Structure formats: C-alpha cells, structure tokens
Amino acid sequence: MYIIVAGAGTVGFHVASLLAEANHEVTVIEPSEDVVEGVRRQLDVKTIVGNAATPRILREAEVNRANLIIAVTNNDETNMLICFLAKELGAVMTAARVRNPDYSGYFITAAKSPSAARKVIRPKTLGINLIINPEVEVADAIMGMLSSLYPTPGESFADGRVQIREFRVDQGVLVDRPLDAITFPQPCVVAAISRSGKTFVPASDEVIQNGDHVYLVAHRDSMDEFHEMFAPPQHPVRNVVIFGAGRIGFLVAEGLEKHGLTIKVIDESTDRCQEIAARLERATVLQGDATDPDFLIEQGVPAADAFIATTDSDELNILCSLLAKNLGVSRTIITVNKPGYVPLAEAIGVDVAVSSLLQVASRVTHFVLHGGAISAPFIGGKDVQAIEFVTSTTANIAQRSIAEAGLPKGVVAGAIARDDTVIIPPNNSVIHPGDHVIIVSSLSAIPAVERLFK
Amino acid sequence: MRIKVVCHYLGLLIIILGCFMLFPLVWGLVSGESASAAFAIATAITIGMGLVVWRLTPVGEGRLNRREAILLVAGGWILASLFGTIPFALAGTFPNYLDTLFESVSGFTATGATVLHIVEDQPESILLWRSITQWLGGMGIITLFVALFPVVGIGAAHLVEAEMPGPEAGRLTPRIRDTAKAVWLLYLGFTIIEIILLIVAGMGIFDSINVALCTMATGGFTPTNQSIGTYNSVFIEGIVIFFMIAAAVNFGLYYLFFWKRQPGQLFKNPEFKLYMALLVGASLFVTLELILRSDLPIGSALRQGIFNVTSIATTTGFSNVDFDTWPAFSRSILVVLMVIGGSAGSTAGGIKVIRLLVLSKLTSRQVRLTFNPRAVIPLRVGRAVLSEKVVSSIVGMSIAYIAILTTAFLAMCAVGLDPVSAISSVAATMGTVGPGLNLVGPAANYGFIHPIGKGVLMACMLVGRLELFTMLMLFVPSFWKWR
Numbered sequence A: 001m002y003i004i005v006a007g008a009g010t011v012g013f014h015v016a017s018l019l020a021e022a023n024h025e026v027t028v029i030e031p032s033e034d035v036v037e038g039v040r041r042q043l044d045v046k047t048i049v050g051n052a053a054t055p056r057i058l059r060e061a062e063v064n065r066a067n068l069i070i071a072v073t074n075n076d077e078t079n080m081l082i083c084f085l086a087k088e089l090g091a092v093m094t095a096a097r098v099r100n101p102d103y104s105g106y107f108i109t110a111a112k113s114p115s116a117a118r119k120v121i122r123p124k125t126l127g128i129n130l131i132i133n134p135e136v137e138v139a140d141a142i143m144g145m146l147s148s149l150y151p152t153p154g155e156s157f158a159d160g161r162v163q164i165r166e167f168r169v170d171q172g173v174l175v176d177r178p179l180d181a182i183t184f185p186q187p188c189v190v191a192a193i194s195r196s197g198k199t200f201v202p203a204s205d206e207v208i209q210n211g212d213h214v215y216l217v218a219h220r221d222s223m224d225e226f227h228e229m230f231a232p233p234q235h236p237v238r239n240v241v242i243f244g245a246g247r248i249g250f251l252v253a254e255g256l257e258k259h260g261l262t263i264k265v266i267d268e269s270t271d272r273c274q275e276i277a278a279r280l281e282r283a284t285v286l287q288g289d290a291t292d293p294d295f296l297i298e299q300g301v302p303a304a305d306a307f308i309a310t311t312d313s314d315e316l317n318i319l320c321s322l323l324a325k326n327l328g329v330s331r332t333i334i335t336v337n338k339p340g341y342v343p344l345a346e347a348i349g350v351d352v353a354v355s356s357l358l359q360v361a362s363r364v365t366h367f368v369l370h371g372g373a374i375s376a377p378f379i380g381g382k383d384v385q386a387i388e389f390v391t392s393t394t395a396n397i398a399q400r401s402i403a404e405a406g407l408p409k410g411v412v413a414g415a416i417a418r419d420d421t422v423i424i425p426p427n428n429s430v431i432h433p434g435d436h437v438i439i440v441s442s443l444s445a446i447p448a449v450e451r452l453f454k
Numbered sequence B: 001m002r003i004k005v006v007c008h009y010l011g012l013l014i015i016i017l018g019c020f021m022l023f024p025l026v027w028g029l030v031s032g033e034s035a036s037a038a039f040a041i042a043t044a045i046t047i048g049m050g051l052v053v054w055r056l057t058p059v060g061e062g063r064l065n066r067r068e069a070i071l072l073v074a075g076g077w078i079l080a081s082l083f084g085t086i087p088f089a090l091a092g093t094f095p096n097y098l099d100t101l102f103e104s105v106s107g108f109t110a111t112g113a114t115v116l117h118i119v120e121d122q123p124e125s126i127l128l129w130r131s132i133t134q135w136l137g138g139m140g141i142i143t144l145f146v147a148l149f150p151v152v153g154i155g156a157a158h159l160v161e162a163e164m165p166g167p168e169a170g171r172l173t174p175r176i177r178d179t180a181k182a183v184w185l186l187y188l189g190f191t192i193i194e195i196i197l198l199i200v201a202g203m204g205i206f207d208s209i210n211v212a213l214c215t216m217a218t219g220g221f222t223p224t225n226q227s228i229g230t231y232n233s234v235f236i237e238g239i240v241i242f243f244m245i246a247a248a249v250n251f252g253l254y255y256l257f258f259w260k261r262q263p264g265q266l267f268k269n270p271e272f273k274l275y276m277a278l279l280v281g282a283s284l285f286v287t288l289e290l291i292l293r294s295d296l297p298i299g300s301a302l303r304q305g306i307f308n309v310t311s312i313a314t315t316t317g318f319s320n321v322d323f324d325t326w327p328a329f330s331r332s333i334l335v336v337l338m339v340i341g342g343s344a345g346s347t348a349g350g351i352k353v354i355r356l357l358v359l360s361k362l363t364s365r366q367v368r369l370t371f372n373p374r375a376v377i378p379l380r381v382g383r384a385v386l387s388e389k390v391v392s393s394i395v396g397m398s399i400a401y402i403a404i405l406t407t408a409f410l411a412m413c414a415v416g417l418d419p420v421s422a423i424s425s426v427a428a429t430m431g432t433v434g435p436g437l438n439l440v441g442p443a444a445n446y447g448f449i450h451p452i453g454k455g456v457l458m459a460c461m462l463v464g465r466l467e468l469f470t471m472l473m474l475f476v477p478s479f480w481k482w483r
Helices: A010-021 A033-042 A055-060 A076-089 A134-147 A220-229 A247-258 A270-279 A293-298 A314-327 A341-347 A356-368 A443-453 B003-030 B035-056 B066-091 B097-108 B124-139 B141-148 B154-163 B176-200 B205-216 B234-247 B251-258 B264-268 B270-292 B298-313 B328-340 B353-371 B388-414 B419-430 B451-465 B469-475
Strands: A002-006 A025-030 A046-049 A068-071 A093-097 A130-132 A155-157 A162-168 A189-195 A198-200 A213-219 A239-243 A262-267 A284-287 A306-309 A331-336 A352-355 A373-375 A384-390 A411-418 A421-423 A436-442 B379-381 B384-386
Touching (some): A002 A076, A010 A033, A010 A356, A025 A033, A033 A046, A055 A076, A068 A076, A134 A331, A134 A352, A134 A356, A162 A220, A162 A411, A162 A436, A213 A220, A213 A411, A239 A247, A247 A270, A314 A331, A331 A341, A341 A352, A352 A356, A384 A443, A436 A443, B003 B035, B003 B066, B003 B124, B035 B066, B066 B469, B097 B124, B124 B141, B124 B176, B141 B154, B141 B176, B154 B176, B176 B205, B176 B234, B205 B234, B234 B298, B251 B264, B264 B270, B270 B298, B270 B328, B298 B328, B388 B419, B388 B451, B419 B451
Parallel strands (some): A025 A046, A068 A093, A093 A130, A306 A331, A331 A352
Antiparallel strands (some): A189 A198, A189 A213, A373 A384, A411 A421, A411 A436
C-alpha cells in the first residue's frame, strides 16, 4: 500500500516507522527541515519538506495514488484540511488526528435541545474516514484496565464472546513447566508470552518462567477459572488518585466518575485545578506536588486502590507512581510519551505504562489492514498483534481446517466464533465462510496470515 | 558493530558475484577456450566461500545501522575486487598478483585503466569477465544487492546512499528497494538496446556485448587495443556517444521520464542543462583547435573532438584516436573534464556537475556579499533552495576531492612519473575515466608504473568511485570503536 504521513512529530514518526517496517510504501511530509533530516536518517521512507495542507505539496507526494493519508500534524484544523484536500485530489482513505472533542464529536452526543452542543463536524463531509484522538484512545485504555479485575487490559473479540487476557506468573504451579505439559481448567490457547520486555508467540514446548506475562485466549465465561493458576487477583478499584489534570487526566476522571468511583485529581497548576474542578461533578481536585510523600499521605493516597499518573513528563509519571507504590498503592498506571519507556517503567515496578503512540499505532495499523481484519489490537508491546478476521467466501482458508492450511511460524490461532458457538482450540475444525477467526501473530508474519484470508 | 551480521550479507554478495562468473564460464565452454577451467574453479571458489560465510554467520536481529551499512558497502567493494581477481589469477592473465588486482579494481570501479599490453591476445571469456566487472560496478553491486534481496528498513537506504554518487541522489520512490530495482532495470534496458544497435551497426556479437557493458558502466574497457577506433565507423561512434551520455545523466530523470511520464523534467534539470553545455562547449573548443593548430579537415576534427571529449567527460575512457597527440589546450581541457566528471545519480565519476554548479553559485554569492554584506542570497538549483547544510557538505566533499587529488599527484611524481602523466593518471583514476595523458595515454597502459604507484592509483579508484567518505571512514579509528 502507498501511505502518506503528514507531520513527523512523535506520532507521525512512529506510525511511519511501523508502516515502513511492515513493508508499505511511505512518504512523510513535514515542514521542518531538521525533523525531516532525522526521519531520513532513521527510516526507509520518502520525505518531502513542506506544508502538507497545500495542493502543490500533496501533488508532489502523489496523493492521487495514495491508499491512505494520515494527517498527524499538531494542529487539528490543519489535519482536517489535509484530509479534505487529499480526498479531493484522489486519496482513497484519510485519517486525521483531531484532539479537540468539539470537532471529533467523540464525547458529545446528539443534543436534544437546539441550543446544546452537538456534533458540529460530520467527518464524512470533510472527507475524513477515521478520526484519531490519541488522548481519547489512552483514556479509554486506562478505563478499560480499571474496569477489569486485573491491572492489565483484556481485549475482546467476536462481540465480546472471546477474550484475550493477560495473566502474570508469580511463583505458581506453572513455573518451569513446558506449555504442552500444563492442563488448564477450561479450554484455552496460550496466544503470547511477554518476557523481559519482549512479546512472542510461544512454541508448544516453551517453558514458562517466573515473572512471565501469559496471554490466554478463552471464552468470556470461563475466564474467571484461570485465576488460581496465576498471580492472585486484586480487589476491585474503589478509590482512584489521578495525578496530572491534562486532557487524558480529565477524560479518565470524567469517565471513572461515571462508573461511581471516588476520584481525587492532583495537579500542580492552580489555574488548571480551578478549570477542571468546575467541570467535574464529584471529584476532589487538589493543588499540590505528587512527588511530596507528606502531601500524598495527608491526602490519603496510601489507601487508594489505584494511582494514575498522566502528566506530560514521562519521568515525573514514573517517579511519582513508584512513590505511590512505595506508600502502598497496589495498582499504578502511567502514561508515557516515549514508547521505549514502556518496558522500562514496567520493569522497575510500575504496573502498566500506556503509550499514546502505541494506542494510535494500533488504531492505524488496524485501519491499514482494514480488508478482512475488523480489529487488530497489539498484545504486549508492539511485537505481536491479535487480529480478528472475518472469513470471506473466497478466502484461501475457507472450507479447510487451520491444521490443514498450516500457519506460518510465530502465529497461533486463538478461536473460531460461529453464530452461537465458540471453538477453542480451533486447529482441527473446518472454517466456514462468515466465521470470525482470531489469530495471534508476530508483526513480521502478518502478511502471510493475510494471504490465508484473501 | 555486529561484524558477523555484516559478514552474512557479504557472503550473499559474493554468491551473487559468483553467479555472474557463470556467464564467461558458459561463453568459454561454448567457444571451447582453455580459460574455462579457470572460470569453473573461480566460480566454485567464489560461490563456495560465499555460501560458507553466509551459512556460518547469523542473520542478526534488527536492522543494519549506519556504520554496519557503510562497512558492508566498503567491504563489499574490496571483497568484490579481491574475488574478481580469481579468474585472472587462475588463467595467468597477468605476470603478478598486483597487476591482477589493479585490473580487477579498475574493472569494478568502472575506471577502465588497464595493465594489459595486448588486449586481443586474451581469451574471450577473460575479456568478457573484465566487461562484466565494469558493468556490475557501474551502477553499483550493492544497489543490485538491495534490488535483489529484501534488506528491510533503513539499512537498505544507508547502503544505497553510501554507494550512489552525488548529493541528494538516490531515493526516487518511498521504498529504497523500488529505487534500486528501477535504476537497475533502466541500466539493463539501456545495455540491451545498445547491444542490439551495435550489432545492427555491424560490430560482432562478442564485441557488441563487451562495448555495451562498458559503455553503460562508463567504464572504458574494450576487447581491442585501439578502443573504439578499431571499428572505424561513424555509425558505431554515434551510438556509443549517445549511450555514454545516457549513462552519465542522472537516472532519476529517466525514472521521471518513463515511470512518471514527466519527460519535461529532463530538459528543465539544471544539472542536465549545464552538463550538455559543458559537453558542447568542450567539443567545440577541441574541434576548433584541431582544425586550426593540427590542420585536420573539419569532418575528422569534429569526429575526434566530439567522441573523445564525450568519452572523457562521461568518465568512460574510450577513444577513437590517440588524443595524447592533440595540442596542449585540448589535452588540458580533457584533464579538467576528468576532474569534473558526470552527473549525480549516474554511473559516471568525478566531482559531479551538480557540485560544480553549486560551487560556482556559491562563488558568485560570495562575490556579491563582498560589496553588499547584508544581502541574503539563497542558493537555488532550479526551483529548489539548497539548505546551508547541503551546501557545506558539497563544499567539504569538493575540497576533500581536490586535497586527495593533490596528495596522490605528489605521490605519483614521487614514484617517478613526469607531472603531466602524474596529474592525468590521478585525475583519470579518481574520476574513474581510465586513460590519461603522456605515459598513461590511450595508446599506452598502466603496466610500467612502480608497485607503490599502482597501490596509490587503486586507492584513488575506490575512493573516487565511492565518493571519498565511505572508504575514508574505514581509516578513522573511532569508526571501529563502540562509541
């Protein structure tokens, strides 16, 4: 596919790198020559210096043959304009990063009274096929983690009937045993193992080590029965402290409030505190420094069930979440801007580090794969993806079983969902057209998997 | 730096090289030459060594970083030159190994400086191999490698950048591999067309293949001592002139021409325009002098002037007459043309016309700044404004080129050459031209030069072909250290 990325900020750079590595043709447009220089040094992509919101530059980038243009400059209006122009000039698909919820209509539902806010922008009229809002993606992910029982998110497939959940191995019966020697209480498939920062699809004789994160594919109803084999469950979240009242912090606070949790929001800026205190209904807003242990103890942080750090500074987030952990908070979640910090933060004791980049990247990659894949979240870091395919009548794999078709190395089939039944493990069942097949694959093997479903 | 990973790719590169030895092997077998045995052994050694190295070293995780890519390019060129000597050595073409290596380096760098006294004596398979080394080196063996094998990621871009001559040359497509494929496809296409045209023009099949391979590489080896003069045909000379110029023009322009349907870009390109002006101007002056001072009839003055000027200015090194017998002004023009060379992104060598263009604009800006220091004057090439960073790298490269040229000139004088032979031998090898003037003129060869002098010239060829820095980096200690 030919993809144009407009704007080589952190998100643009990361998305371009991911797509180029997946062997797509990528052109990056960016006004700053220094930034372009950096891109040219590090990525195998074509670069154009200039303003992407002009037809001349878009034409230079051959937008007429682009399968997708991703507008991720740091300006909402520019991004929307880029998509509009690109669509006019012949781009097939467009995606724009739009942060301002008033534009994207993310949280604003159709108003009942004419005077109330409504979705002012219908993305379609602007020629935007996909609106990406990194902050909203991250906030959704964080809320997802808190609503589940475990401090890591579960991914749902096939209308929620099949789930992939992460379990942590901690001194249990599983340590030092190969996978094929383990009997699970319910049918399930070990889709991936995350070990010291690397996620991979295990072979059947892979030996489980202490501290591994194991990703299981199973039916939603049987998920609870795996708990006893892994690290003990934590009690449901009741009190949550959020440090950093930026966009993400606010969105999380607002969302959790709706779930009936007790929220304390801490921010260092008095102005920002006043602003969000007015917008949040029940949450306690505190002005203070979250790196000050006395302040945290005074505010009852040690008794909180979760501590979420969402400031702009990765280092600050890591530090104060470690402090909170030290004070006795059992669950700490932070946002990081640099994806490289994710394994680092988790290695030194932060429970989950969420990177907006990885969230956006997963969204974009999903979009690129759009054909037969309806959902494709990353599992663990960015090495492994779980993809839900809808089998078409002409698919290579239709009317054959997975064992017969033969999956490439680094790929495992998780489940088949058909009408009311879910088949786990799916290897020996014949796949019918219309079946939803959940495949877990390393990034490099995805093209081979896609061929099976083409 | 992961030396083993670099070796893995080098192994693959040597295998490709071995595969190309099959062509002279088959040719030799068909025409029943004794040199076939040498080629059979050489092919076996080369492919075998390549396979061993390739199998024994790991693929390596992640992509090639810049250092590894540069090491791969430099190492690839040195290894190709070394393995390229095997057929010559086994067939006993040259009296000693140094001469063998000189011929091989001269081949791969598409220089065309030969140490052979009598070319016609050699078996056809050896001559074909000489031409194939030029053809491989002309567009770049590493670029071919990138086109053939998926080296995903930025590693491939580093590879092509380190090998492709000229500033800002290289990327035509979003994926560098598509660029490598496109230029090699163009190169192959041009070569095949030239072979056909030469056959039609009456040259024998074997000679046509050799001449075409060496023309497109702007190499300059020929299967005869008299170079293109052997055939004594205006028609053939015309064809060769056309393809020499075609090979010395930026291949990116052909990409726009054929793939993007923008033929106008070719004639709008400032480098192309300046290059054509240089060719026409130089031919004109040489022709005039040949008429006025050497009393040649207009027809043969034009024929000699245009052919040899084009041959030198495209850094090919063919000749249809011994241009060393020309008067002084014409010979001096040739030396200047050797240093300037062809266009960026082509198979030609030299400083490159685009750099000359930028340097002259820089000089004019400097002059204007002298009487109006507050003026802000951007450096434009066509419609694009060059950033100061690009300008400074062009200046740096040009100064380094002249510095190396001067040093090598002194070295050649030190080993006993007269100044004219020394400067022309250095300019002809750094610019990958081939024949120089006086003792190393088109009628002579490089065989008599002192071994140290041959070493210096070989270094000049490699440094000149890879545009200095790729080779020079190997001699910087910090390149090898971890930091």
